[in-house]
Amino acid sequence: MAKITAYPAAQATLLLSMVALVACSFGDKPALVAMDAPAAANAEDRFSKDGDYTAVVPGPPALGAAIDPDAPKSYTVVKGDTLWDISDRFLKQAWLWPQLWDYNPQIRNPHLIYPGDVVGLEYVGGQPRLVIERDGQRVSQSGGSNSLGGNTERLSPRIRSESLDDAIPMIPGDAISSFLIHPRVVAAEQIDSAPYVVGNYDGRLISAIGHQIYVRGELNREQPQYAVFRKSKKLTDPVTKKTLGFEVQHVSDAKLMHLGDPSTLIVTSNKMETIAGDVLLPTSDEGIVPNYQTRMPSLGDGEGRVVSLVNAISQSGRDQVVVLNLGKNNQIKPGDVLAIESRGGSFIDTRGEGGYEKVNMPDTRTGVVMVFKTFDEVSYALVMESTLPVRVNDGVTGI
Secondary structure, eight states, X not given: OOOOOOOTTHHHHHHHHHHHHHHHHTSSSOOOOOOOOOOXXXXXXXXXXXXXXXXXXXXXXXOGGGBOTTOOSEEXXXXXXXXHHHHHHHBSSGGGHHHHBOOOTTSSSTTOXXXXXEEEEEEETTEEEEEEEETTEESOOOOOBOTTSSEEEEEOOOOOOOOGGGSOOSSOHHHHHHHHHSOXXXXXXXXXXXXXXXXXXTOOSEXXXXXXXXXXXXXXXXXXXXXEEEEEEEEEOTTTOOEEEEEEEEEEEEEEEEOSSSEEEEEEEESSOEETTOEEEEOOOOOOOOOOOOBOOOOTTOOEEEEEETTOSSOBOTTOEEEESOOGGGTOOTTBEEEEEEOOOEEEXXXXXXXXXXXXXXXXXXXXXEEEEEOSSOEEEEEEEESSOBOTTOEEEOO
């Protein structure tokens, strides 16, 4: 069991660290924040003094209070792990892992870890750090302080070939892959202006693989591949009653054969039969992003709402996707971590005012979600933690 040291100014330092996290999170790239770094521990120098460059790593934040008291001293990564789950073994709040990860920012993709790596918990200068050991060698090593308030490390050249496909993802890739390939929420204006199916070559009501379909609307000769969608549920903001867009179902894929009015396409694959009125959108080549830089955005005095549950009727839970009424227009970005709160009910106090006073119960925090794809008005978020079922109209607030 990891040993946790108490510090007189722990609460104040934690608050400053959290403020620094929020302030830094709004930029496109992580920034180094100058702060007084504790003196480095007299740890054994595991790297050659003849290293060919010096790297700068952020100074260790005072986040001892974030360590789970039952955290192991080390954990060996296995296939199927996610970075969130690994961090959850060590931290009370898994999304704080970027603040404790001891990494070398001069290495591309410094947060990638692989099965067989050993993740360890150490204390350097009295502060907790999560470190990696690979093939018996330390991936990163904290050293002395520098003028930027961080630490320096000297690294000797090492070569290791790893496939990015084998890296441990931040969140379960299979839970979000289809959402990154095909859109599930489309703005009303985009639906209205999209090309649409008017029929097929022999007047049938439905079309399947190999059938030619006729489409009216603007198509691009340079964009031969299209996905066919069917408009589904309208998404409405529960507060403003504004239409946020429409959920759409992926029906089939089609290839442009002839450009005209109507244009001719051939159905190359389908999940269901294509019918007149279905709309076409260009196929996205966006791949799965295995890792996200987590941040905790501030929503000020406001809050968002859960406006839809994907692949669920009345309630959702961990590793399920929900739609939020917060998007790019609210400065929401992929990697944002937000809290879910269920609405408090009410009861009648017979001893209250008038002998029949209605009292509202407070909202209850029931889970944590992480945004992985954003649109102008809405975003997709994956439920990372859940103590109670997530429902439509649940509140969304800052952590």
